[in-house]
Amino acid sequence: MSEHHVVVVGAGFGGLETVRGLAGAPVRITIIDQRNHHLFQPLLYQVATAILATSEVAWPVRYLFRDRPEVKTILATVQGVDTAKREVLLSDGQNVPYDTLVLATGARHAYFGHDEWERYAPGLKTLEDATTIRRRMLTAFELAEREADPARRQALLTFVIIGGGPTGVELAGAIAELAHVTLVKDFRNIDPHRTRVVLIEAGPRILPGFAEDLSAYAHKALEKLGVEVRTGAPVTECAAGHVVFGGETLATGTILWAAGVQASPAAQWLGAEADRAGRVKVEPDLTVPGHPEIFVIGDTAAVAAPDGKPVPGIAPAAKQQGGHVAAVIKARLAGKAAPGPFLYKHSGSLATIGKRAAVIDFGWIKLRGWPAWWIWGIAHIFFLIGTRHRIAVALSWLWIYMTGHRSARLITQGRGREEIGSPAE
Amino acid sequence: MSEHHVVVVGAGFGGLETVRGLAGAPVRITIIDQRNHHLFQPLLYQVATAILATSEVAWPVRYLFRDRPEVKTILATVQGVDTAKREVLLSDGQNVPYDTLVLATGARHAYFGHDEWERYAPGLKTLEDATTIRRRMLTAFELAEREADPARRQALLTFVIIGGGPTGVELAGAIAELAHVTLVKDFRNIDPHRTRVVLIEAGPRILPGFAEDLSAYAHKALEKLGVEVRTGAPVTECAAGHVVFGGETLATGTILWAAGVQASPAAQWLGAEADRAGRVKVEPDLTVPGHPEIFVIGDTAAVAAPDGKPVPGIAPAAKQQGGHVAAVIKARLAGKAAPGPFLYKHSGSLATIGKRAAVIDFGWIKLRGWPAWWIWGIAHIFFLIGTRHRIAVALSWLWIYMTGHRSARLITQGRGREEIGSPAE
Incomplete structure (x- = not known):
């Protein structure tokens, strides 16, 4: 298979949007996640409080792309990236080579040193x-x-x-x-x-x-x-x-x-510079400095919005970044000009009270x-x-x-x- | 509280039906179960095969009796019965005295000596x-x-x-x-x-x-x-x-x-005679020999149907027994004649294939x-x-x-x- 191989790590909002945006592009895609399901995190508090069932906020990742034969899903845990060999290192030893890598691995809770x-x-x-x-x-x-x-x-x-x-x-x-x-x-x-x-x-x-x-x-x-x-x-x-x-x-x-949250260890995998929350300081086009073939998006990336404030760690932001990455990859493969820097558009902040x-x-x-x-x-x-x-x-x-x-x-x-x-x- | 106290151990089909049948009777009731939910076991295989969500086949026990103030629900594990003192012994040491005891504790898998x-x-x-x-x-x-x-x-x-x-x-x-x-x-x-x-x-x-x-x-x-x-x-x-x-x-x-299944250890709690599957050999009115104040029903009881065959371990059988026990208790409290022996009525056997x-x-x-x-x-x-x-x-x-x-x-x-x-x- 000589087709360009895009590996997306993380099946959250950012990862899924990248795969969606690549529909029709001359690529094959591998999604790697350590869980078998995409999770609709904005409603997770309703599962915790007995309002919704677990299966109401989660979808099997491979089911979402059942009609995209070029998309492969792997249930596995990533433990590193060999940027020289261009391989994602899995904990079970079966490494996955990539041409383009998208890290969308999210964040966990942070306890501020406690x-x-x-x-x-x-x-x-x-x-x-x-x-x-x-x-x-x-x-x-x-x-x-x-x-x-x-x-x-x-x-x-x-x-x-x-x-x-x-x-x-x-x-x-x-x-x-x-x-x-x-x-x-x-x-x-x-x-x-x-x-x-x-x-x-x-x-x-x-x-x-x-x-x-x-x-x-x-x-x-x-x-x-x-x-x-x-x-x-x-x-x-x-x-x-x-x-x-x-x-x-x-x-x-x-x-x-x-x-508070702490980004997943993508920065450590890449040996890249990170901010205090562990997020990779990416270029304006969301690539990793020195590695135009590696993108980091979502809660794992430190990006500034046009107003200078950091892009918030919310689903719409991750989705916009996933769409941007797909557009960049498609433009590159088509030999067209890059779509320019990622410009975050804040659609609004929402919270329910009861x-x-x-x-x-x-x-x-x-x-x-x-x-x-x-x-x-x-x-x-x-x-x-x-x-x-x-x-x-x-x-x-x-x-x-x-x-x-x-x-x-x-x-x-x-x-x-x-x-x-x-x-x- | 001088009212007659009925303690029901097990919130399966038999236990719930007993409590339902006692509606309006001059009793207070305590349900003890080691889980907080009643489980609709006939559809459990559909949870195992990803058809139904867990919350579609289970109900919080105390929710089912929220409108019956005389019914109390306890989440606890029973480890024995003191038949002399008439107390149910809980694993946390808080024992529960009873006037009438109904054991409806079900069965687990049996591996035939393996x-x-x-x-x-x-x-x-x-x-x-x-x-x-x-x-x-x-x-x-x-x-x-x-x-x-x-x-x-x-x-x-x-x-x-x-x-x-x-x-x-x-x-x-x-x-x-x-x-x-x-x-x-x-x-x-x-x-x-x-x-x-x-x-x-x-x-x-x-x-x-x-x-x-x-x-x-x-x-x-x-x-x-x-x-x-x-x-x-x-x-x-x-x-x-x-x-x-x-x-x-x-x-x-x-x-x-x-x-195969093995009955719960009710027989051991009571020191009562059991069959090979561990089920208590009860009297025709479902009481334990020598203990008219203790009933054993459902998968924990060995009862013969009118045709001489054993009553099967299915939900309708447990429900019928629960109803019978409630009738016996009500008759006793009203000073009326006992309703006679339990007569199992087989309504049918069902199984789906896909x-x-x-x-x-x-x-x-x-x-x-x-x-x-x-x-x-x-x-x-x-x-x-x-x-x-x-x-x-x-x-x-x-x-x-x-x-x-x-x-x-x-x-x-x-x-x-x-x-x-x-x-x-």
């Missing part, structure tokens, strides 16, 4: 993270129901979310509604209304990426749902059974981390309340892949909207009771 | 079993896609199901369709049509509980789907990478066990082919709990029927590649 906190404050990046959080939350209610000691019971009913960005805000709202709406009739010894949901943000306001008035609105909307919002309160300790923030110690059985409010910052217009919620919902259903998933998610939302009941309240796969207040696996 | 086979041939009883089987099957295809050695590739593409009862037949049909319909366009190096699905039955025919002509029909229908049916072939060895049956050794990456055929043996009438499939499908949707689940399952089936695509093809929660052909966790 990696030991990860055991007590799990983050939310994978389906397993979501089912782990779901299990720990639901188990905390079960243990509280059987706990005779009032102080321990209240600790079990205290849920702490660290990080006031969109993920933290959405988690806090969904947990508050789980406790104050979904579960109210289900227990006999505890009153789920007494659940405390505490959202901690180190900075002066939540949703710092949004306009100030939207932040203030979100703050109030969360408080209306029963969330205690604590800004300007940096966390100084996460441990088994408590968290310390702003000098205060709070007893809790469940700490969730939504405070099931009736949201904030949207388009820049030129700002929306809040239920109109924003509907735009958020319709946009997310639109961006899901395939009619099947759209119907399923719309049905799940409609049902919860009407009845308040969540169908995915499953405690599975875990050590169960033993793990609450103890390190996460 | 417990070491469980590591190589996992069975299907819990949601975790189903996601484990799903992961192992899908991973086998992924590994086969990357395997250069033809013999090893064919072993990875060989799926062995041990046991020709309804579960084995349904698993075999669903795996054959997964390979020969769902996956055909998704791989580049392997041809999923070359997948071997081998169903092994020690006895002379599959579906021994059905009429002979229905067994013969099911045998042919499976072969039409590409399943190799091997009857009269007892398994003599399960190991990492192969199975030995009828003197033949077959190399395989995936062995599934559907050959998505277009089924066999139903009502005794007085026998059905096969697509009419049987439709009756099977409608009956199962009817018996699901709640509109939400009925719509979701109907939608999933409709979609697969029309497109052949399964939405729950997720490899999650596992060690992944390393575990194929090696012991199950």
Whole structure:
């Protein structure tokens, strides 16, 4: 096979968009991912809070490209890149040679030099993270129901979310509604209304990426749902059974981390320069300095938007970069001029607060309340892949909207009771 | 609380039906289960084969009785019964006193004295079993896609199901369709049509509980789907990478066990007499000999039907027994005469073969082919709990029927590649 071989590592939004953009180009493509599914991360918090099923936010990667015979999918873990030999090194020793390489390997949680906190404050990046959080939350209610000691019971009913960005805000709202709406009739010894949901943000306001008035609105909307919002309160300790923030110690059985991310180790694979978050400092056309045949995109790349600010780590940004990379590759193969530098176009920032409010910052217009919620919902259903998933998610939302009941309240796969207040696996 | 306290251990079909039957009775009820959900086991094979999502066949137990304030749900593991003190002993030390006790604790797989086979041939009883089987099957295809050695590739593409009862037949049909319909366009190096699905039955025919002509029909229908049916072939060895049956050794990456069950240890808790499968030999009214205050029902009880045959371990039988127990308890509390011995009424035997055929043996009438499939499908949707689940399952089936695509093809929660052909966790 003498055709130009494009290897895409990572089947997230950036990787998939690259492959989509290369449709019809004279290339063969290999997608490598360590999971068999693409994950719709913007709705992952709904899996963690028992609103959606795991299969409603994930698609088998090879299924997505079943009608593209030139696209091959490999389930494997990458452990390095031999840029001299132009080979991707897999952990099982079966290396994959490339002509053009696209690294779209995403990010994981970052604990700002406190990696030991990860055991007590799990983050939310994978389906397993979501089912782990779901299990720990639901188990905390079960243990509280059987706990005779009032102080321990209240600790079990205290849920702490660290990080006031969109993920933290959405988690806090969904947990508050789980406790104050979904579960109210289900227990006999505890009153789920007494659940405390505490959202901690180190900075002066939540949703710092949004306009100030939207932040203030979100703050109030969360408080209306029963969330205690604590800004300007940096966390100084996460441990088994408590968290310390702003000098205060709070007893809790469940700490969730939504405070920061660290890029995947692509920079180390390449020996390339990275910023503090580990993201590769790419050229304006998204290639790696000195390696025009290697692109890095999405959460793994440090790129500046036209306004000088860094391109945010959100799905639309990764998709735009994937499209740009496909255009560059196609232009090169056709012998045409390169399409120029990547220009990020910010389409807007969105976050929901529970099931009736949201904030949207388009820049030129700002929306809040239920109109924003509907735009958020319709946009997310639109961006899901395939009619099947759209119907399923719309049905799940409609049902919860009407009845308040969540169908995915499953405690599975875990050590169960033993793990609450103890390190996460 | 001086009210009569009924403790029900196990939230399966028998336990739930007992609680339902006691609605309005002057009792308080405690349900104890080691899982937080009731599981619709008849459709569990569809979770294992990526047709349904986990949340489509499971309901939180406490949610089912949210409108019955006299019903309390406890998530806990029972480790014994103190019949003298009338207390259920929990593994965490918080014992639960009872006036009447109903043990409906079900069964697990039995390996006929070969417990070491469980590591190589996992069975299907819990949601975790189903996601484990799903992961192992899908991973086998992924590994086969990357395997250069033809013999090893064919072993990875060989799926062995041990046991020709309804579960084995349904698993075999669903795996054959997964390979020969769902996956055909998704791989580049392997041809999923070359997948071997081998169903092994020690006895002379599959579906021994059905009429002979229905067994013969099911045998042919499976072969039409590409399943190799091997009857009269007892398994003599399960190991990492192969199975030995009828003197033949077959190399395989995936062995599934559907050959037999062993009752839960209720007999040991009670010091009661049990049959070979560990089931408590109960009185005709389902009480334990010498303990009129203790009932044992469902897969944990050995009961004879009016025709002298043992009552089968199926959902309708457990439900009938649960209903009977509730009637006995109510009669006692009302000071009325006992309703007499439990009389099992067999409503029929059902099994599906893929998505277009089924066999139903009502005794007085026998059905096969697509009419049987439709009756099977409608009956199962009817018996699901709640509109939400009925719509979701109907939608999933409709979609697969029309497109052949399964939405729950997720490899999650596992060690992944390393575990194929090696012991199950």
